[in-house]
Amino acid sequence: MLVASLIVGGDVYYSLTxxxxxxxxSVTDRVMQFNTVLLVKIALYLGLMLMISLYVSHRFAGPIYRFEKSCQSLSLGDLTHRVSLRTGDELMELQEEFNGMAAALQALVQKDRNLAQRLSERVEEMSKRLPEEADRAREDLTSLKVELDHLTKSFKV
Incomplete structure (x- = not known):
């Protein structure tokens, strides 16, 4: 849009000049002097616009890049990874939500890991007593099956 405006404006100015x-x-010298000043101003304004554009895009592109890398880490199983943005960056609210989601996911997996560990210990204990207490083992295994069924039903897959 800016480039189109410059082209059209430049063409109109050139034609009128x-x-x-x-x-x-008789006004040739004054017009040439005006043209020099105008070109310097245009160069300064374009430079200023370029710096503002870079600053604004950096405030969005940096956080988006960090979120992309954080999503990759999370998808590879690193549930300890958190997004960390600089003060003043955009998307700070999304950072808080993302980190809250990662913490909740980590807590759920830790809870399931602890449950699986306890179940594994119970299975090992039961396998040692199995020859002696076959009836009791059947009851324990049934209880274990119920707990395992509950474990798998707590997630939407």
Whole structure:
């Protein structure tokens, strides 16, 4: 949009200047002086716009890049990873939500890991007593099956 405006504006200015110089050659020096000042101003404004554009895009692109890397870490199983943005970056609210989600997911997996560990210990204990207490083992295994069924039903897959 800015480039199109510059092209159209430059074309109109060039046409008007040529027409004016053709009809009034005595103002050539003043027009050339004005053109020099105008070109310097245009260069300064373009430089300023470029710096502002880089600053604004950096405030969005940096956080988006960090979120992308954090999602990759999480998908690879690193549930300890958290997003960390610089003060003043955009998307700070999303950072808090993402980190809260990662912490909740980590707590759920830790809870399941602890449950699996306890179940594993019970299975090992039962396997040692199995020959002596076959009836009791059947009851324990049934109880274990119920707990395992409960474990798998707590997630939406």
């Amino acid at each position: 040529r027409m004016m110089l053709t009809e009034c050659p």
